[in-house]
Amino acid sequence: MRAFRKRRELTTVIDRTKAIAPSDILAFVTLRNERIRLPYFLRYYRNLGIRHFLIVDNGSDDGSAAYLEAQEDVSLWSTGASYKAASFGVDWLNHLLRHYGTGHWTLTVDPDEFFVYPFCDTRPIEALTDWLDTYDIRSFPAMLLDMYPKGPIDAVPYREGQNPFEIAAWFDAGNYTIERNWYFQNLWIQGGPRARMFFSKTPEAAPSLNKIPLVKWERDFVFASSTHMLLPRGLNMVYDEWGGEKASGCLLHAKFLSPLTAKVAEEMKRREHYSGSREYAAYQETLSTEPDLWTKWSEKYINWRQLEILGLMSKGNWA
Amino acid sequence: MTVGFVMMCHTALHRAAEVARYWAESGAPVVIHVDARVPAKDYAALGKSLADLDTVSFSKRYKCEWGTFSLVAAAQSGAEQMLARHAEVRHVFLASGSCLPLRPVEELVAYLDARPHTDFIESVTTAEVGWTVGGMDMERFTLRFPFSWKTQRRLFDRYVDFQRRIGVKRRLPAGLVPHLGSQWWCLTRQTLSAILEDPDRPMYDRFFKRVWIPDESYFQSLARLYATSIESRSLTLSKFDYQGKPHIFYDDHLQLLRRSDCFVARKIWPKADRLYATFLSPRAAISPPAEPNPAKIDRLFSKAVERRTKGRPGLYMQSRFPRQDHENGKTSAPYSVFQGFSDLFENFEGWLSKYVVARVHGHLFGPDRVEFGGGETMFSGCLSDSAKLRDYNPRGFLANLIWNARGERQCFMYSPRDNQSIDWFTATDPNAQISVISGAWAVPLFRSNRNFRDIRREAARLQRIETYHLDILRSMYVKARVRIWTMADFIENPMEPLQTIIDEISPRSTRRLTEAPQMVDLTGFGQFLQNLKNQGMQPRLMGDFPVGDDPHPKHTRRGRPYLVK
Structure with missing residues (x-):
């Protein structure tokens, strides 16, 4: 309903959705000022087999819009409206998902999130969605895994087109806590470097890491809160309760990468983020001291198999 | 003498066509059954793409629904056509459109030539199968199944319950011992024609029309009546998971498949380009042919099923969050x-x-x-x-x-x-x-x-x-x-x-x-x-410490001689 009202806030910049074939897997993205990250982002997901990108540009002024407009597989909408008032962009995406995503496998990600799933180095994303189809599985979870560099976050600048995980190559392997949300039936996962670094005094305020980005969309589906949970609630049942493991992936999160300090300063000015941007407030406080998220117990990223062995994701019964 | 393939196709017809071409060009005749639900356009395109091969023919089309007799009927007519048209065929191999030959046809022919009277069909008595979904094995034969399991699940389940309650039992045809097994078989002309030309066949067909999933029991049971030498295993490498769905092979299984020495594998992901390219390219046959050895693949898939059903003990993560007391290991180690x-x-x-x-x-x-x-x-x-x-x-x-x-x-x-x-x-x-x-x-x-x-x-x-x-x-x-x-x-x-x-x-x-x-x-x-x-507090948990008789730590005391068990 909200999405329906908020659709008016979107202006079509370029609509290439006619080119979408019935079996295409689509990506849905909202972004603001991510120009430098876009080339690698698009390349990464094209390689996985994403056929079309449906993007909402929330008032970028760094040339993101012009760059995206020139891409053959991108449809672009723009809005100057408030990110916060649109439930942090979810209203816009829900509208696009309903309109263009229905009947497709859809991947909803941020420009700093990189989807990793079992066998992603040898099998395209279509292999995964075909497999999910044979089991009538409609949603696939991927926990957010915060990646960080060794040394101060802004020490090594990110170059356009570069794999961000060449710099932010490290992650926390085993400090995640899980609680069940009985109402929405989803799991609430917190932890990782953000919890230990910025929220060690207020762990309940640490950001949620559970996400369900890959969904075979139907008309009546809706993201309830970012991609953390969905409605109807059955879509959140992506975990096994009787001891077994369902298949799952990870979203490698390239947030802790330069230029972060500048971004945090800007976001603090805009105050458009969740819970009065308390997350960004916490960053700003700590970032001014040039923190190093890296510890000697940090794990260096190799591939999905490593994440599987560490128990951060699972192959389930896919072999 | 050669082997003939009956292929049952319903999706990814272009892949089926590639495989049929490979077999036909290697000298093995092929009969293709295409599900009647496939659109006429696609069917015609398939026919056209194989028109240049005169040993490839198409059999009468049936509308195939999983779990019903239509699949058996399709296999019957395909097999009849194979036997009638190709007198040189001694073994008939039932395959699907998503099968892929892993070894050259000559190797298969040589293997079968060495065993000219052997029927390769997995055929196990109902008492001994452990893999049936829903726990139904003997009941597949003794109950009736008028409702579709896929589209009328609730009616199906209720009717089964109902029959169990009132104790329905169908009578089996005399002499028939129900056997179950993989629906992919390779039978000799002798056995197959005996089944197809049996004067009692109408009676058997009538019986099996009311059996659930007859494609896993029709040939498996009847072969027992006629075959002289049954090898109870399938030449097709086909693995099913705990929900009865076939495991799928992808490009990254290439080495595993190659080393398995199996003749045919299913099911192949239609977009596994590398698998199709590799196994359908001409290769020299190796003699003597090696025995199929799918042990490694078995292990891979049984591990996958175990991961899905039991999981890793002591792991709590986004897709494994067991309820209390269903953890299968609250923690991972002592x-x-x-x-x-x-x-x-x-x-x-x-x-x-x-x-x-x-x-x-x-x-x-x-x-x-x-x-x-x-x-x-x-x-x-x-x-x-x-x-x-x-x-x-x-x-x-x-x-x-x-x-x-x-x-x-x-x-x-x-x-x-x-x-x-x-x-x-x-x-x-x-x-x-x-x-x-x-x-x-x-x-x-x-x-x-x-x-x-x-x-x-x-x-x-x-x-x-x-x-x-x-x-x-x-x-x-x-x-x-x-x-x-x-x-x-x-x-x-x-x-x-x-x-x-x-x-x-x-x-x-x-x-x-x-x-x-x-x-x-x-x-x-x-x-x-x-x-x-x-002072009014009663310390109770320490045991007895009399005042004045203070315990002295015995520094010098060595451990008591420890008895070795």
């Missing part, structure tokens, strides 16, 4: 909890780490911080020493710690002063070894320099907490290995219990305890307890 030891002995952690191969932590659940072993501020998996973070989810913290340190046993100190919210969790965890010296919490109070009023209050609080914990440890729900001594009993003879605990931690180490841990000076402890009593 660990030890020592309560009271660090109060009674000086530097007990240091002493313990000398005798066990394990990581010895301090009070992991201490009120101020997490005391990781070696004074570390962080531990494996980036667990932080912040008490706040730990107390946010103490059970999760413990499960994470044990999981992160897989391969290294974890030991930690515990006391009533620590966060108690793991009490039930550890008590009901078979991986926990919990050793308690009850009442030892009084020792730090005895040695402290605090006002006696505060001491008394604190003692009462700790005693209450420990009493509650001991009640848990003595309850009927306990799964942990629990040992409890009163402090008095323990100092009477500390070496024997210590040796027992340590032997349990590292059973193979033959090291004997040579020195006891240094006990704190307890001179005056009896008087201290008496003072507590005099």
Whole structure:
């Protein structure tokens, strides 16, 4: 309903959705000022087999819009409206998902999130969605895994087109806590470097890491809160309760990468983020001291198999 | 003599066409059955793409619905056509459109030439199959199934229940012993024609029309009536998971498939370009042909099913979050909890780490911080020493710690002063070894320099907490290995219990305890307890400490000779 009202806030910049074939897997993205990250982002997901990108540009002024407009597989909408008032962009995406995503496998990600799933180095994303189809599985979870560099976050600048995980190559392997949300039936996962670094005094305020980005969309589906949970609630049942493991992936999160300090300063000015941007407030406080998220117990990223062995994701019964 | 393939196709027809072409060009005739639900346009395109091959023909089309007789009917007509048109065929191989030959046809022919009268069909009596979905094996034959399992599931289930209740039993045709097995077979002309030309065939067909999933039982049962030599295995490598869905092969299975030496595999992902390109390219046959050996693939898939159904014990993650008591392992590995030891002995952690191969932590659940072993501020998996973070989810913290340190046993100190919210969790965890010296919490109070009023209050609080914990440890729900001594009993003879605990931690180490841990000076402890009593607090958990008869730590005493079992 909200999405329906908020659709008016979107202006079509370029609509290439006619080119979408019935079996295409689509990506849905909202972004603001991510120009430098876009080339690698698009390349990464094209390689996985994403056929079309449906993007909402929330008032970028760094040339993101012009760059995206020139891409053959991108449809672009723009809005100057408030990110916060649109439930942090979810209203816009829900509208696009309903309109263009229905009947497709859809991947909803941020420009700093990189989807990793079992066998992603040898099998395209279509292999995964075909497999999910044979089991009538409609949603696939991927926990957010915060990646960080060794040394101060802004020490090594990110170059356009570069794999961000060449710099932010490290992650926390085993400090995640899980609680069940009985109402929405989803799991609430917190932890990782953000919890230990910025929220060690207020762990309940640490950001949620559970996400369900890959969904075979139907008309009546809706993201309830970012991609953390969905409605109807059955879509959140992506975990096994009787001891077994369902298949799952990870979203490698390239947030802790330069230029972060500048971004945090800007976001603090805009105050458009969740819970009065308390997350960004916490960053700003700590970032001014040039923190190093890296510890000697940090794990260096190799591939999905490593994440599987560490128990951060699972192959389930896919072999 | 050669082999002929009957192919049952319904999707990915372009792949089926490639495979049919490969077989036909290698000299094996092919009969293709295309599901009647495939659009005429696609059917025509398939026909056109194979028009240049005169040994490829199409059989009468049936509308195939999973679990029904239509699949058998399709196979029957395909097989009849094969036998009628191709007199040179001795073995008929039933395959699907998503099958892929892994070895050249000549190798298969040579293999079959060496076994000219053998029928390869997996055929197991209903009593012995363990793989049927829904637990139905014999009932597939004795009940009726007018409703579709896929589209009318509820009616299907209800009708089955109903028949079970009123005890319906269909009579089997005389002489027929129900057998089940993979629907992909390879039968000799003799056996197959005997089945197809049997004068009683209308009766059998009538019977099997009402059987559930007859494609897994029709040929499997009837072959038993005519075959002279049955090899009860399928030449098609086809694995099913716990839900009865076939496992799918992808490009990254290439080496595995190549080394399996199986003749045909299913099911292949239609977009697995590399598999199709590799196995459909011309190759020289190797002689003598090797025996199929799918053991490695079996292992891969059975591991996958086990992961899906049982999971990794002690792992809590985004797609495995078991309900309480369905964890299949609350934690991933054995660990030890020592309560009271660090109060009674000086530097007990240091002493313990000398005798066990394990990581010895301090009070992991201490009120101020997490005391990781070696004074570390962080531990494996980036667990932080912040008490706040730990107390946010103490059970999760413990499960994470044990999981992160897989391969290294974890030991930690515990006391009533620590966060108690793991009490039930550890008590009901078979991986926990919990050793308690009850009442030892009084020792730090005895040695402290605090006002006696505060001491008394604190003692009462700790005693209450420990009493509650001991009640848990003595309850009927306990799964942990629990040992409890009163402090008095323990100092009477500390070496024997210590040796027992340590032997349990590292059973193979033959090291004997040579020195006891240094006990704190307890001179005056009896008087201290008496003072507590005099002030109205009744210390109950320490055991007997008579005033004036102070216990003396026996430094020189060596461990009692330990009896070797």
